[in-house]
Amino acid sequence: MLAALVAIFLASQVPDTLDASVVSAARHISPPTESASRETIRRSPSLADAIRDFSGVQLRDYGGAGGLKTVNVRSLGSAHTAIFLDGVPIDNAQNLQPDLGRIDADDLEAVELYAGQKSELLQSAREYGSASSLHMKTAVPKGRKTAFRLRGGSFGTFSPSVSHEGRIGRRITARGRLGADIADGTYPFRYKDSLMRRENSDIRAFRASAGMWYTPDNGRYELSLRYYDSERGIPGPVIKKSADHPLSLDRQADRNLSVQASGEQQLSPSLRLLARARYSRDVLEYVDVSELAPSVSALWKYELQSAYLSTSLGWQAKDWLHLGAAVDAQAEKLAYDVPASRRSLFTALSAAVLKDPWRVSAALQGQVTSDGYRFLSPSLILDWHPREDWEFGGIIKRSCRLPSFNDLYYTNVTARNLRPEQVWQFTARWCWDRTYENWHFRCREELYHNRVKDKLIAVPSGSLFRWSMYNLADVSVWGDEISAQASWFSGPLAAGITARYSFQWAREDGSSMQIPYIPLHSASFNIFGRWDSLRLDIRGFLTGSRVTAASSRPEYHIAPWTTWDASLGWTVSERTRLTLDVRNILNEQYEIVRQYPMPGINFLAGIVIEI
Amino acid sequence: MKKLSLLVFSLTIIIAAASCSKVENASGMEGFTGIQTEAGDSAPAGTKLLILNEGAYPNASTLDVLNFSDGKLYADIFKQANPSEKQGLGNTGNDLEIIGNTIWLTMNASDEIIVLNAFNYKLIASISIDSPRSIITDGKYAYVTSYSGAVYGGSTPVLGMLYRINTSDYTFTQVQVGFQPDGLAILDGKLYVANSGGFNAIHDNRVSVINLESFQWDKDIVLPVTNLNMMRAASGKVWVSTYGESTWTQDGDTWIQSVSAPMALVSVSPDGTSNVIPGVHADKITANNGIIYAIGNDKEMTGGYDTCLYKVDSATSKVETVHFSGTDLARVGYPYCILVNPDNGEIIIADANFKGDSTLWCFTKDYKYKWSVTTGVGTGHLLMYRM
Numbered sequence: 001m002l003a004a005l006v007a008i009f010l011a012s013q014v015p016d017t018l019d020a021s022v023v024s025a026a027r028h029i030s031p032p033t034e035s036a037s038r039e040t041i042r043r044s045p046s047l048a049d050a051i052r053d054f055s056g057v058q059l060r061d062y063g064g065a066g067g068l069k070t071v072n073v074r075s076l077g078s079a080h081t082a083i084f085l086d087g088v089p090i091d092n093a094q095n096l097q098p099d100l101g102r103i104d105a106d107d108l109e110a111v112e113l114y115a116g117q118k119s120e121l122l123q124s125a126r127e128y129g130s131a132s133s134l135h136m137k138t139a140v141p142k143g144r145k146t147a148f149r150l151r152g153g154s155f156g157t158f159s160p161s162v163s164h165e166g167r168i169g170r171r172i173t174a175r176g177r178l179g180a181d182i183a184d185g186t187y188p189f190r191y192k193d194s195l196m197r198r199e200n201s202d203i204r205a206f207r208a209s210a211g212m213w214y215t216p217d218n219g220r221y222e223l224s225l226r227y228y229d230s231e232r233g234i235p236g237p238v239i240k241k242s243a244d245h246p247l248s249l250d251r252q253a254d255r256n257l258s259v260q261a262s263g264e265q266q267l268s269p270s271l272r273l274l275a276r277a278r279y280s281r282d283v284l285e286y287v288d289v290s291e292l293a294p295s296v297s298a299l300w301k302y303e304l305q306s307a308y309l310s311t312s313l314g315w316q317a318k319d320w321l322h323l324g325a326a327v328d329a330q331a332e333k334l335a336y337d338v339p340a341s342r343r344s345l346f347t348a349l350s351a352a353v354l355k356d357p358w359r360v361s362a363a364l365q366g367q368v369t370s371d372g373y374r375f376l377s378p379s380l381i382l383d384w385h386p387r388e389d390w391e392f393g394g395i396i397k398r399s400c401r402l403p404s405f406n407d408l409y410y411t412n413v414t415a416r417n418l419r420p421e422q423v424w425q426f427t428a429r430w431c432w433d434r435t436y437e438n439w440h441f442r443c444r445e446e447l448y449h450n451r452v453k454d455k456l457i458a459v460p461s462g463s464l465f466r467w468s469m470y471n472l473a474d475v476s477v478w479g480d481e482i483s484a485q486a487s488w489f490s491g492p493l494a495a496g497i498t499a500r501y502s503f504q505w506a507r508e509d510g511s512s513m514q515i516p517y518i519p520l521h522s523a524s525f526n527i528f529g530r531w532d533s534l535r536l537d538i539r540g541f542l543t544g545s546r547v548t549a550a551s552s553r554p555e556y557h558i559a560p561w562t563t564w565d566a567s568l569g570w571t572v573s574e575r576t577r578l579t580l581d582v583r584n585i586l587n588e589q590y591e592i593v594r595q596y597p598m599p600g601i602n603f604l605a606g607i608v609i610e611i
Numbered sequence: 612m613k614k615l616s617l618l619v620f621s622l623t624i625i626i627a628a629a630s631c632s633k634v635e636n637a638s639g640m641e642g643f644t645g646i647q648t649e650a651g652d653s654a655p656a657g658t659k660l661l662i663l664n665e666g667a668y669p670n671a672s673t674l675d676v677l678n679f680s681d682g683k684l685y686a687d688i689f690k691q692a693n694p695s696e697k698q699g700l701g702n703t704g705n706d707l708e709i710i711g712n713t714i715w716l717t718m719n720a721s722d723e724i725i726v727l728n729a730f731n732y733k734l735i736a737s738i739s740i741d742s743p744r745s746i747i748t749d750g751k752y753a754y755v756t757s758y759s760g761a762v763y764g765g766s767t768p769v770l771g772m773l774y775r776i777n778t779s780d781y782t783f784t785q786v787q788v789g790f791q792p793d794g795l796a797i798l799d800g801k802l803y804v805a806n807s808g809g810f811n812a813i814h815d816n817r818v819s820v821i822n823l824e825s826f827q828w829d830k831d832i833v834l835p836v837t838n839l840n841m842m843r844a845a846s847g848k849v850w851v852s853t854y855g856e857s858t859w860t861q862d863g864d865t866w867i868q869s870v871s872a873p874m875a876l877v878s879v880s881p882d883g884t885s886n887v888i889p890g891v892h893a894d895k896i897t898a899n900n901g902i903i904y905a906i907g908n909d910k911e912m913t914g915g916y917d918t919c920l921y922k923v924d925s926a927t928s929k930v931e932t933v934h935f936s937g938t939d940l941a942r943v944g945y946p947y948c949i950l951v952n953p954d955n956g957e958i959i960i961a962d963a964n965f966k967g968d969s970t971l972w973c974f975t976k977d978y979k980y981k982w983s984v985t986t987g988v989g990t991g992h993l994l995m996y997r998m
Contacts, residue, residue, distance in 0.1 A: 192697035237669030240701035242722040242739040292722070292741045292760030296767050338859050457966060472966070513967070549667045549988050550967025553686065555699070556670060556988065595669040 027322075029119035029352060029361040030383045030393045032112035033446065038139060043537065043569060045151060045581060045604050047105040051134070053524040053539060054113050055446070055481040055500050058517065062596045065155050065183035066203035066232035069101040073115050073132040074450055075477040075506040075518045076423060079401045082130035086138050086222065088260045088278045089126050093332040093342050094304050094405045102228055102256070104207055106149065106161060107177065109139035115446070116395040116427050119361055119381050122264075122274050122314035125326040125346035128365035129377055131399045131423045131450075138224070140213050141165035141173040147610045149179075153581075154602035156184035156202075174212045181205040181230075189597035190589045191238050198235055198597065200248055205230035218266035228256040234286075237595035249289035256282045270316040274326075278308040303335040312348075324350040324363075340405040343370040359383040367400075371408075375400045375420055389434040395427040407456055407469045419471050424451040440496075442485040450477040455508075475515060477506040492532040500524045511550055517593075519544035519560075533571040540564045548594045561590035579606040639730070639998075640676070643691050645683030649982040650973065654679035654954060661714065661994040663704040664987030667965055672704035673987045674716065676732075677971070684984050689725075692732035700725055708746045708753065709996045710778050715753055717743035724755065724776070729998055738781050740774055745842075747795040747802070749823060753778055754802055756792035757785075763810045773804055773819070775826050786828055788819040794842030796849045799881060800824060803849045805839035814838040818851065818879055832883045836875045843898035845925035848878045850903050852896045855911065869914070874907050876921070878928060890930055891921045899951035901925050904958065906946045909934070918946060920958070920978075939980040943972050950993040957981060961990035 034054035036044075044050035048069045052059050058072040070078040079096040082089055091097055105111075112118075112135045118127050127133065144166040151159040161179030168174065185201035211224035236248030258280035265273050282304045290296040312326035328346040333339070350363035365377040379397040386392075400420040407418060431444040454471035480503040487496025501523045506515045514520060521544040528537045546558045565583045572578060580603070587600040639657055662675040676685040685691065689700050701721030708715045713735060714727040724738040724746070742758040753776040761769035771792040776783040789806025796803045800823050808815025814837040820829040838854040856872035876891040893907025902922050909917040909932065918935040935941045940960075947963035956976040963969040969990035973981040 194697070239669050240671060240698040240718070240721045240723070242737070245722045245739070288762045288764070290760040290762045290765070290769070293769065296760055296762055296765050296769055298762045298764040298766060300764065472964075511967070548670065549965075551667075551988050553673075553968070553987060555673065555687070556667070 027121045027354075029121075029359045029381045030395075032118070032135075033115040034113040036111045038109045041105050041108050041111060043535075043567060043579065044105065045606070046101065047103045047108070047111065047136070048100050050105060050111055051100075051113065052541065053498075053500060053526060055483055055502050056115055056479065056504070057113065058519075058522075059592070060517070061592045061598065063592070063598045064187070064198055064201035064235065065157065065181070065185040066201060066205075066230075066234075067101065067596070068099050070097045071100065071134065072517075073113065074448060074479055075475070075504050075515065076131050076450060076452065077401075077421075077455075079404065079421070080131040080399070080423060082126070082133040084127070084133060084135045086136070086224070086260070087124060087127070087262060087274075088276050088308065088310075089330075090258070090278075090280070092280075092282065092304055092306060093340075093402075094302065094334055096401065096404045102205070102230070102254070103136065104177070104179065104209065104226075106163070106179070107138050107175065107209070107211075108136050110137045111135070112137075115448070116425055117363075117379050117381060117397055119352075121322045121352055122272055122312055122324060123326065124274070124276060124310040124312055125328040125348040125365055126310065126330075128326075128348040128350070128363050128379060129346065129367065129399055130401070131397070131425060138211065138222075140222075141167070141175045143167060145610055147608060149606065149608045151604055151606040153604035155187055155599070156182075157604060158182045161207075171216060172212060172214050174210070176210045177208070179207045181207075185233065185235075187599040187602070189238075189600065191597060196238070196597075198599075199246070200233035200250070201235040203230060203232035205232075216265075219264055221261075221263040223259075223261045225259045226257070228254065230254045238597060239595060246291050249291055249294055251287040251289065253285040253287075254283065256280065272314040272316075274310075274312040274314070276308070276310040278306070280304075280306045282306075301336070304332065305335075306330065306332045320353055320355045322352040322354065324348070324352075326350075334405050338409050340409050341370070342402075342405075344368070357385040359385070369402065373402050373420055375402075375422075389432055391431045391433070393429050395425060397425045399423050399425070403456060403469065407458075418456065418469055419454045421456050421471070422453040424453075425449075438488055438490050440485075440487045440489075442483075444481075444483055446479075446481045448477070448479045448481075450479075451475075452477070474509045475506060476509065477504060479504045479506075492530075494528075494530040496528050498526040508550070513550045513552070514547060516548050516550070517546055519546050535569040535571075537567040537569075538564065539567075558591055558594060561588055562586070563588050563590065575610045577608045579604075581605070639680065640678050640683065640685055643676075643685045643688065645678065645681070645685040648677070648682055648684050648984045650677055650679065650682055650684075650984050655997060656680055657997045658954070659996055659998075660950075660959070661707060661996065662961075662971065662986050662990055663707050663716065663992035663994075664969065665703050665705075665963075665989035665991040667988045668703060668720075670988065671699040671702055672718065672989075674700060674704070674707075674714075674727075674732075675986050675990075677984060684986070686987065688732045689727070689734075692727075693734045696734055704992065705743065706745045707992055707994050708748055709994065710748045710750075710753055712998070713778075715746055715748075717746050717755060719743060724753075726781075729996065736781055738776060738783075740776075740783070741772070743774070744793050745795045747797055748778070749797055749802075751778065752776060754795060754797075756788070756795060756804060758791050758810070761791055761810045764812070765810060768811050771806065773802070773821060784826060786821060786826060788821070788828070789817045789831070790815040792819070793840055794851065796842040796844040797823070798844040798847070798849055801829065801881065803842060803844075803879070805842045805851050807838050807840060807854065809838055809854065814856065818842075818849070820881075830883070832879055832885065834877055834879065834885050835887060836872065836877055838872075840894050841896050843896055843903060845898045845901055845903060848880050848925065850896065850898065850923075850925065851877045851879060852894045852905060853877070854894055855892075870911050873911050876903065876905055876923065878925070886928065888923055888928055888930060890932065891923065893919075893921055895946065895949055897949050897951055898925070899953055899956070902951075904949055904951050906949050906960070918943070920949075933978060938978045939974055940972075940978050942980060942983075943970075947989070948991050948993055950995065952995065959993060961986065961993065963988070963990045965989050 036050045146164045163177035165175035209226045214221040231253045234250040260278040262276040284302045286300040288298040308330045310328040326348045331343045333341040348365040352361040361381045367375045383393040403418040427448040429446040433442045452475040455473040457472040483500040485498040523542045525540040549556045568580045570578045658679040660677040666672045673687040701718035705719045716725045726736040744756040755774040757772040772785045790808035794805035802821040804819040806815035816837040818832040822829045841852045855874040858871040873892045874894040876888045879885045893905030895906045905921040909919045920933040922931040943962045945964045950959045958974045971984045
């Protein structure tokens with residue numbers, strides 16, 4: 001870390017005369033299912049906000065400043081969505097998907113969602129595995145800049161950050177950032193006709209990151225270090241409580257340290273090598289405080305260490321034929337009362353044929369773990385681009401998610417017999433994208449069928465102390481995602497609208513009911529208008545009714561909800577930007593997760609000054 | 612069942628009184644909405660089954676009523692009878708008892724006991740009691756075990772409490788018992804408390820004995836098993852089931868959890884001697900007509916599944932083991948509680964997988980399927996009564 005900070009200091013001494021030479025023009029078979037640009041990310045107060053309107057994504061949000069946020073893509077469950085930061089997986093074996101609320105979005109250049117598979121010609125073995133993946137790319141610093149950012153507003157939110165980036169010589173750039181998120185997190189909500197207040201949902205988080213980028217001829221290298229330290233209240237679900245009995249006094253502290261490096265080099269005109277590595281150490285301390293006797297508490301401490309190493313080789317065998325091979329190794333160790341560890345080896349072979357207007361890729365990924373799991377994931381991706389404005393494509397893929405440490409060790413007996421949860425995915429899509437003078441139109445549709453075998457489900461086996469995991473269910477999902485976009489530009493004026501609709505029919509075999517938490521219908525709208533330096537965005541989210549268990553009883557039914565957000569941005573000057581966000585304008589009282597009320601109308605203002 | 616047998620004699624008068632005032636009331640459930648089921652037939656008039664659904668947390672628990680007179684299931688009767696109580700019963704229903712003309716329900720996470728009118732299910736009182744678990748009555752008082760704010764794995768082990776609640780004015784006194792007390796039984800002027808200690812690293816193995824007259828701790832009986840669970844009284848003894856114990860062993864990279872002590876059934880005599888009933892691996896028990904009915908897994912120790920009904924003669928301790936597989940009982944996937952109808956010896960088992968609604972299965976004395984009813988999520992506690 002110190003070295004990186006020194007590098008940043010040095011970097012700032014060198015005038016920024018040259019642009020970073022962008023070496024890798026990543027070639028892919030099919031584009032991401034959804035993506036958010038740097039501009040969208042910048043406007044969003046958090047990563048979760050930036051990806052909320054992605055088609056087919058259910059953002060699970062427990063509400064409040066420190067509430068856990070995870071994504072579930074196309075009804076498969078969050079464990080099937082892998083999260084990558086600059087190509088390196090940051091998910092973990094304890095609970096599989098990390099909390100998206102902790103990822104610092106400020107330096108991100110793009111967020112891409114692949115429902116199916118990312119299909120760059122050169123990628124790591126892990127990238128061939130998961131049923132879906134969310135990829136975040138950090139922006140490479142372009143010159144010398146110091147930026148101050150401050151956000152504040154409802155829930156006592158106070159969120160300052162400072163970053164500095166610069167250049168060392170022609171080829172090296174670097175950036176450092178320090179930031180904090182502080183919020184008291186309380187908000188009023190209506191619960192079954194009573195007006196209540198969310199308590200014990202405060203958070204204090206501190207982040208630091210440093211990165212260096214080196215771009216020699218025909219290559220690029222990067223090294224980054226991140227630290228996150230937070231302490232927060234866990235408000236728990238809202239349940240009926242006897243008078244004067246608080247809901248939850250539990251606290252949680254997290255300390256996450258990670259260092260990752262990656263390098264890509266053109267070895268010869270036809271050979272390209274990619275290597276990535278990561279080490280992380282995540283400490284989680286959960287304090288279970290007795291609401292009835294606050295002096296009584298239990299401390300649960302988990303320390304998860306993970307090391308990851310990946311190499312991939314790409315060979316452009318012919319103009320039209322690309323072959324790839326990749327090997328990844330990962331070791332994870334969880335220190336806890338019952339320690340757990342897993343070493344995994346992933347290997348992948350791929351072949352891609354690129355003959356306009358066709359692009360086809362076939363890959364086979366194999367996975368072997370020290371605790372006895374073996375799995376093969378084949379995939380076939382097809383893309384047909386008959387005309388400039390039309391594109392068709394499809395994916396067939398099998399993938400799995402292994403039982404997590406939580407599934408294996410923190411439930412109960414019989415866990416050793418758990419099989420991986422398997423998924424077959426079938427997707428067909430089309431896209432029409434066209435610009436007429438000042439107008440731009442884009443329509444796309446994806447039809448898909450997911451088949452989940454051996455879904456892992458926790459069942460209480462008789463008492464409070466004994467829950468068991470079972471491979472209990474097979475699930476079928478049929479879905480359709482449609483989006484349409486129209487925008488118009490003329491000088492300082494611009495306006496546009498994007499409408500998205502998603503249909504998800506997801507049923508367990510033999511059940512007549514939709515699986516929990518998946519709405520049959522959901523939609524979102526995004527309307528923007530720009531006049532010179534002012535920009536207004538209005539976003540609407542509509543989620544149909546859902547159930548929380550396979551029960552037709554009204555208490556397991558969550559009402560449909562609609563929220564509208566507005567965001568006003570003003571680029572005062574080249575160096576100063578102001579934003580004002582008003583979220584949930586109509587003050588809708590709603591729940592995404594049962595008994596976790598979401599906030600009503602709330603405000604957030606921000607200022608960014610760059611010098 | 613003990614609870615019903617207590618009622619049978621004490622409620623004869625009430626039945627007479629009730630039937631006078633309800634000449635036109637064929638079902639006794641007028642004004643409530645029920646769904647017709649195949650249950651109910653020759654049951655004596657006014658016989659009802661109370662079904663406490665624990666609910667898929669954090670959803671609130673619900674109380675269903677199966678009325679044998681009209682064969683209808685009245686779902687979420689609390690909400691039907693008390694529409695202004697928007698928050699429902701609360702979380703998580705752990706036990707229920709009939710006391711006089713009232714139904715008492717313990718709501719564990721809500722720290723509350725709910726008292727309902729047993730005729731019209733109107734809310735009479737909510738009593739604030741810290742994490743209540745099991746409830747029993749001697750006709751005069753309600754006795755409730757409480758975890759008293761203990762947390763799982765806590766640094767300071769917290770002893771549990773036994774509350775004695777006056778059923779007329781709801782005032783209460785308490786006496787300290789063992790760790791995380793659960794089941795209760797009354798036998799010859801003494802109250803027996805099964806202490807689980809399930810939140811502590813070392814589980815409890817004591818039965819606390821309380822003198823009912825003085826409401827003072829009398830003695831502890833140490834059992835050869837730990838993690839005590841349910842309790843019933845029969846043939847001059849109390850019968851205790853256990854949750855069993857598990858340990859972790861390492862096998863290369865993998866840690867394997869295995870059952871180190873099976874679920875067990877123990878008979879305890881008032882003089883303090885105890886006897887583990889051989890071959891019974893069960894934690895859900897009920898008693899009827901001198902027989903202890905227990906449901907468990909016969910292959911528990913080897914990691915397999917062989918769901919069984921054990922019938923233990925409380926006088927001789929003789930065990931009859933009925934394997935579910937191969938009988939109609941095999942229809943039950945996840946047995947979560949059991950009740951034996953004292954009128955006819957029929958066996959009622961709740962099948963709760965917590966993924967969705969539960970099924971209540973009724974089998975004849977000879978384990979033949981009789982009827983089934985769909986109940987709420989996590990059906991965990993049953994009580995029959997007649998008024």
